[in-house]
Amino acid sequence: MKRIAVVGAGTIGLSWATLFATKGFRVFIYDPRNDLKEVFEEYVQSIKPTLELLELPTEEWVQHITLSTSLEEAVKDAQIIQENGPENLAWKQQLYAEMEQFVAPDTLFLSSSSTLGASDIAEKMQMPGRMLIGHPFNPPLVMPLVEVVPGKSTSQDSVESAMTFYASLGKKPRLIQKEVFGFVANRLQFAMLQEAMHLVDSGVVSMNDLDEIVKDSIGLRWAVTGPMLGMHLGGGQSGMEAFLRHLGTTMERTWREQGDVVLDDETIKRLAEKSLGAYGHRTIAEHGRARDELQIEFLTKRREK
């Protein structure tokens, strides 16, 4: 049985651990927090409905998990490490240098980092060739995407191992070819979120209506085609070229007129208050279950094609 260490047991780490364990890996979780056992037990209960939706075993996987009491114990016999610590460069550099002392030379180091790159994180490693980013879209148990981002020292072998590993879990790893800040999914997401927050905050549209607008147009479209094929089909028989020639000046004008959002305390409070008005009638857990249920159904439909 292959062994995986999950270092850092926040939301992302626990979701990864569940995925690994349900796919037959032996999983060692390490997190310095004192209440790891309680947090894990609570999580095991809360994740059951999602596992049912995914048609995965809801109980047996827990037997594949060990809560390690030290970093060394968690990583020492692992073939793969998936790290999910805070986005703190000095801390991560230290952590990787430390983990490296305990493991075999062919251990693969994967970081869930969403902003720090492998070139920086691996800087203090003896063998940086075996370290790279495997950034999931939360929660990794449900969402297919993993952004695989090598650093300047990452070996081709490690890239291939990471791609194969994530694919073997049923995920959809995608290779990012340059180490840009925020990688791809978040850069795209944040570009749209800025304009979304601007339009709501300036009274153009209500928060609820903005969500419904996206669900009934670009959300639906991009879940099916993605944005580039979406443009290609928007141009009729002449495809993307016609789309860009027809809409180019309109697009450029909207870019010039996009709102700037500054996420200061007041703006955050204003938007947070609107979000409670729009969504506060249900708990986060209720919304989350409805979200995961429909996402899983859409994924099943898409796989059938």
Next chain:
Amino acid sequence: MKRIAVVGAGTIGLSWATLFATKGFRVFIYDPRNDLKEVFEEYVQSIKPTLELLELPTEEWVQHITLSTSLEEAVKDAQIIQENGPENLAWKQQLYAEMEQFVAPDTLFLSSSSTLGASDIAEKMQMPGRMLIGHPFNPPLVMPLVEVVPGKSTSQDSVESAMTFYASLGKKPRLIQKEVFGFVANRLQFAMLQEAMHLVDSGVVSMNDLDEIVKDSIGLRWAVTGPMLGMHLGGGQSGMEAFLRHLGTTMERTWREQGDVVLDDETIKRLAEKSLGAYGHRTIAEHGRARDELQIEFLTKRREK
């Protein structure tokens, strides 16, 4: 039987006409093009598979359509006019002033305009209170969204009539509260497309991979929750406030580092060439059918919730 005039029979106009006719309206289409009859007959054949997917009658609706030989004939007895002409302000102002001479005082004037606003379009009308924007997301036969955007003179009655009318067709009309250029869906869409084109054009990610990344992350997410509820659930128990506090500086940095795209001839050609490499293995019609099929299945799933 209620009468609707569809003025302008391009892609959008024909799709509206089909929707109106299948929902039991008597539809009069006017377009000055000489080959309207041929274009319409070809369209009737091509739209059959989509009508089947929508479980709408595939033949009978054609009997509810009249191809009018003059603007006057098309609009004179219509209760509602849906106009789909080119985005040319002087032309539209002239058209609306002309149509107004032929119709009853309670006729509702709706424009599919994606950029020009009702305040400008209605400027030369005698009764501008009855004119507003009803901007669909293409194709209106399939996509639920209609952005309803009143101008400065639009009456409250007209807004309500438009909202009721589109809802009666099974569409999801949303009221836009300020006349911003590009309205909401396209402003949001274009904000993300700029960064998407930048990332592909600068070699960060392949065009195909970018589409897959979006389909497997934010596309899927936004089809289910929209972006604002998506943020709210991304913040854990403390909702949007926690999300924005946790990711605010990261978001702001990606905004600063977003790429500027200039849609000049060379850029358009470069992207168009990549799109043929990525998607040229299937025809536009084949891609379009697959897109509509899965979109319709997702919509059906979503309605069941």
